Amino acid sequence: MRIICVWVFLLSLLTNVPHLSAQSAAELERGFADGQAVIKLRDSVDSHGEKNFLERWGLTVHYRYPLIRALWVDFAKDRAADVLVARLRQQPEIEWAEVNAFGQRTVIPNDPSFANCYALNNTGQTIAGSAGVPDADMDCAEAWDIRHNASNVVLAIVDSGARLTHQDLSANIWVNPGEIANNNIDDDGNGLVDDINGWDFAANNNAPVDIDGHGTNVTGTACARGNNGSGGSGVCWEAQAMIVKDGNAVPLVAASAAGIEYAAMMGAVVCNFSTGYGSGNFPVLQQAINVAQGLGMIICVAAGNSGSNLNVVSDAPATYTNDNLIVVAASDNADQPASFTNTGNVHVDVFAPGVDIYTTRRQNNAAYGFVDGTSFSAPLVTGCVALMRAHNPAATYQVVRSTLFNTVDTKPAFTGLVATNGRVNLNQALMSIGNTGAAPSPDPMTFQLAPSLLTDDIARMIASTANPSPVEYKFDLVSSTGGGGNSSPWQVSTTYVDIGLEANTQYTYTVKARNALSLAETAPSAPASVWTPAHPPLGVTLDNVTNGGFEIVAINAIGNPPTTEYSIEVSGQFVSASGTLTSARTWQTSANWAGLQVTGLLPETTYSVTSRARNGAGVETADSAPVQTTTSLLGACAAGFVGLNSGGPFDVLTLNGSSGGPQRLVQIPVGSPITTTIATPPTSGVPVNHALLGWFGVPQASFEFPLPLGIGTFCFIPCDVDPSLPAFDAWSTFGPGNCGFLASATPTPFSFFNPGYPFPLPDLTFQVILEESPGVLRVGNALVLRYQ
Numbered sequence: 018m019r020i021i022c023v024w025v026f027l028l029s030l031l032t033n034v035p036h037l038s039a040q041s042a043a044e045l046e047r048g049f050a051d052g053q054a055v056i057k058l059r060d061s062v063d064s065h066g067e068k069n070f071l072e073r074w075g076l077t078v079h080y081r082y083p084l085i086r087a088l089w090v091d092f093a094k095d096r097a098a099d100v101l102v103a104r105l106r107q108q109p110e111i112e113w114a115e116v117n118a119f120g121q122r123t124v125i126p127n128d129p130s131f132a133n134c135y136a137l138n139n140t141g142q143t144i145a146g147s148a149g150v151p152d153a154d155m156d157c158a159e160a161w162d163i164r165h166n167a168s169n170v171v172l173a174i175v176d177s178g179a180r181l182t183h184q185d186l187s188a189n190i191w192v193n194p195g196e197i198a199n200n201n202i203d204d205d206g207n208g209l210v211d212d213i214n215g216w217d218f219a220a221n222n223n224a225p226v227d228i229d230g231h232g233t234n235v236t237g238t239a240c241a242r243g244n245n246g247s248g249g250s251g252v253c254w255e256a257q258a259m260i261v262k263d264g265n266a267v268p269l270v271a272a273s274a275a276g277i278e279y280a281a282m283m284g285a286v287v288c289n290f291s292t293g294y295g296s297g298n299f300p301v302l303q304q305a306i307n308v309a310q311g312l313g314m315i316i317c318v319a320a321g322n323s324g325s326n327l328n329v330v331s332d333a334p335a336t337y338t339n340d341n342l343i344v345v346a347a348s349d350n351a352d353q354p355a356s357f358t359n360t361g362n363v364h365v366d367v368f369a370p371g372v373d374i375y376t377t378r379r380q381n382n383a384a385y386g387f388v389d390g391t392s393f394s395a396p397l398v399t400g401c402v403a404l405m406r407a408h409n410p411a412a413t414y415q416v417v418r419s420t421l422f423n424t425v426d427t428k429p430a431f432t433g434l435v436a437t438n439g440r441v442n443l444n445q446a447l448m449s450i451g452n453t454g455a456a457p458s459p460d461p462m463t464f465q466l467a468p469s470l471l472t473d474d475i476a477r478m479i480a481s482t483a484n485p486s487p488v489e490y491k492f493d494l495v496s497s498t499g500g501g502g503n504s505s506p507w508q509v510s511t512t513y514v515d516i517g518l519e520a521n522t523q524y525t526y527t528v529k530a531r532n533a534l535s536l537a538e539t540a541p542s543a544p545a546s547v548w549t550p551a552h553p554p555l556g557v558t559l560d561n562v563t564n565g566g567f568e569i570v571a572i573n574a575i576g577n578p579p580t581t582e583y584s585i586e587v588s589g590q591f592v593s594a595s596g597t598l599t600s601a602r603t604w605q606t607s608a609n610w611a612g613l614q615v616t617g618l619l620p621e622t623t624y625s626v627t628s629r630a631r632n633g634a635g636v637e638t639a640d641s642a643p644v645q646t647t648t649s650l651l652g653a654c655a656a657g658f659v660g661l662n663s664g665g666p667f668d669v670l671t672l673n674g675s676s677g678g679p680q681r682l683v684q685i686p687v688g689s690p691i692t693t694t695i696a697t698p699p700t701s702g703v704p705v706n707h708a709l710l711g712w713f714g715v716p717q718a719s720f721e722f723p724l725p726l727g728i729g730t731f732c733f734i735p736c737d738v739d740p741s742l743p744a745f746d747a748w749s750t751f752g753p754g755n756c757g758f759l760a761s762a763t764p765t766p767f768s769f770f771n772p773g774y775p776f777p778l779p780d781l782t783f784q785v786i787l788e789e790s791p792g793v794l795r796v797g798n799a800l801v802l803r804y805q
Contacts, residue, residue: 048295049116052094053079054102055271055301056114057087070110074101080221080271083208084278084308087301089117089271113300120268120292134249135350136370136397142350144373145387149350155369155397156426156444157252160404162509163447163487165243165254167403170410172239172253173215173280173288173314174396175273176232178225178262180379181214183233185241185248190214191257193283207282215260216279218272225262230379232262234388235291237377239396239403248385249375252400252443259285268292274305277316281309286406286414289399291319291392296331306334310341313414315406317399319391320346320359327361336364341414343402343421346435347371347394352428358391360434366422368431368440369394401443405450409485412450420450451485454535458484461540462529465511468547474501474518476547480511480528487533495544496525498633499578507531520576521551521632551630552576553638554583564620564648566596572607572628573641581630583607586640587615588624604631623647 056076058067071078071090080089092101098116105114133142139154171191181190193213195205203210210223217225227233236251236258243254261280263272273292280288288309294302309316318335320327327336327344335344344365347355349372354360358371371394378384398421405417412420424446425439432438459481466479480490492505492513499522505513518524527541554574561568569592572583582604584591590598594605596615618624624647627640 049098049118050269051098052092052096053089053117053269053271054092054098054105054114055087055089055117055274056105057085057112057300057304058110059112060086062110066110070108074105080218080275081208082275082278082301082305084282085274085301085304087274087304089275115270115298115300118270118294118297118299120264120270120273120294134375136374137250137252139350144350147350150352153348153350153352153370153440155252155401155440156442160444160447161243161254163444163451164404164408164484167240167253167400167407168255168257170287170403170407171257171259171283171285172399172403173259173261173276173283173285174232174236174239174399175261175263175276175280175288175290176227176235176292177229177265177268178217178227178232179236179258179260180227180233180377180382181225181260182382183237183377183379183384184382185245185251185377185385186233186236186258188242188245189240189251189253189256189258191259207279209279215262216276217262218275218279219262219264219269225260227262227379229265231266231291231392232260233379234376235289235392235396236260237385238374238393239289239400241377247383248377251376252397253403256400256403259283263292270294270299270302274299274301277302277305278308281305281312281314285314287315287317287399287402289317289396290334291390291395293319293321293335294333297333299333302334303337306337306339306342310339310414313341315341315343315402315414315418317395317402318342318344319395320344320361320365322347322357322390322392323359324357325359325361327359327364329361330359332359335359338364340418343367343398343418345369345371345391345394345398347389347391348431348440349373352426352440353430354434355389355391357389358394362433362436362438365435367398367425367435367437368428369397370440371397398441401441401446404443405446408447409450417450421446424449448487451487454532454537456537456539457488457530457532459539460530462490462527462542464528464542464545467545468515468524468526470547470549471514473520473550473552474516476502476515476518476524476526476549478513478515478526478528478545480513480530480542482511483530483539488530489533490528490530492526492528493541494524495527496523498523498580509533518549519578520549521578521581521630523548523633548632548634548636550636551581551632551638554628554630554641556641557585557626557628557644559626559644559646561614562646562648564618566614566616566618566648567646569610569613569615571611574607574630577630579606579608581606581632583610583628583630585610585626585628587618587626618648620648 058070062070074092076090076092078088079091082088102114102116105111133144135142135144135149136154137157139149139152141149141151143149179186179190181187191214193205196211196213197204198213199211201210209216212223215225216223237249239251240253240256240258241249241251243250259280261276263269263276273290277288277290306316316334320335321332325332334342346360346365346368347358348368348370349355350370354368355372359365371391372389373387374389374393375385375387376393378386401421402417405421406412421441422437424442425437426442427437427439431440462483463481464478465481466477468476468478471477478492480492483490489507489509490511490513491507494502494504494515499519501517501519501522502515502524515524523546525544525546527544529539529541531538552574554572556573558570558573559567560570569585572585574581574583583606584602584604586592587598590600591602592613592615593599593603594609596613598615598617623645625643625645627643629638629640631637
């Protein structure tokens, strides 16, 4: 059978619980602890009267309740606690007195089956052999789209402690912000030293460690860490769980009351209490709950597991009438009441799953299993309340409680068994608690992640999460320096991705939010911008290479706007706007680079030319592929004079030609035809056969080639010759020996045999073509005409 006698179960645990060794079977049978009681003196008793009273009755203070102003007292164990309490109640100084009763955990453990949190999301899966009904759950999966983080509020677990180091709990354990750990000082002045994660009121220390297991089960049900890749999940993925211990397998009412009072005093907004104390009168517990009510703390209470009708049977605190209590019955994975659950539509409020609940266990830091009982229905609701209060912190406990009740899923099977006739629906509760019709906050809206680039042409941005839900977001493109880019429609997601952006363009966005029901909008956020990068250039086109520079014809780039700036590098130096080389980059548009003459290069030297671009934010691209270029041996020519020429009193154009005669300077207009005549040399008395042979190249060098036939006109552009080169002199068959190979008078290209002196030559326009290296020709600046 799944339901067993809880007292037998508790007794079976005693040998494994060292802290309970003092609790005899007789104590458990009587139902209260020997040597302890809880009393409250009347307000008229001052501190001196309290001291005298305690001494007179042989009582020592075990714990002083700071808000209830009651005393948990110890006395000799040979004094019958119930008899002593009866006598104390008759004293005029006493407002009330009670024994320190043992409680009963509402847990029905069973062996684990398989990990499946149907209570959070029921798809009809089979649990422990029973097929589920789809959506017989609390709609947590849907609710998590609205909120799954309750870490901005504190929830308390008053139970047997917790395994604080469990992998699914450690990140969600509350840390007291008013205490400095392990300094042995009560930093926050609450009367408890180093209460870092809570307090153990049974052992009166700051280590609420679970050696029973119930508290670890309960804590994981409410807030096992979600979405962390391990175990299952609680209702709250992120939380601050205050761990308050009131005993091990057998809780003490005095410790329970102290724990509830402590949780309320320390600011918890909801407290889970999966313990029942039966039909007795427990004023300390009642007054602790009263204090919690006054401070606005909701307490989720397990209805109990005896199958009783609480309209008829009392069970404290489930049958208390405080309006800060939410009493929870257990249902199964088919939306049917659990066979063991207590019900009663006067005191029990709602159903929540409580059969085969998958949760954390205390055996080790990675232990999980299935548990049954209203003990685990209550923390499911505790997690829901924590998320509701986190979602709308301004809502009063009355509003939170009524909202939870008004949004349940009513079911025929629950009708008449609980006050609401339904099971909790977190999704509906969160939507209702968060929606007042007003615009969400923050207002104005803000970016959680400002626009940033995923790729060169895709931008991503994330809005801050707005509350309360349901909320929609809209991202507006308010300006750009070019084309592309789009605004988003209204959307549920806080993330927007804008695709198809253009290169080197600034895009500026804002984001706003609206209430998805009332459509009330926030003001837009402050604008935020992103610059797309420029495309790297493909290369540089060059022309008109001389012996001292070259012309930049164009920078080859695709897809960049005309405002894109580029720089040009020439073998480690950078081209300035005037064409000189400098040590710093000059940035200007491609239009400004086009046609620029680069100067200051060395002759007959190979240079590597690259370019790069940058966007408007100054982010530079990679360099283009290098272009190799080699300067000429001779510089580009400008208009001027031919060098020294010699000949007779006639116009013979030669360079120290064989015809002799005085040297004279002949001016040749650039590009103009020149008429020349071959005459009889003055040194010859008879006609001599001469031939005019056209050659080009550098005198006294190996780069000479005959002019081809039919070459037409030649344009001679005069300029200075590189001084390192040989001078233009003595070029004839009668001259230096190194020209002897030209002695042949046989016809050569562009040759005219002397038909008799004088005879005219065709009009010639002189230009020089020079081979700088084998196979590489370029315009040069010297033409050698040989006469022989």
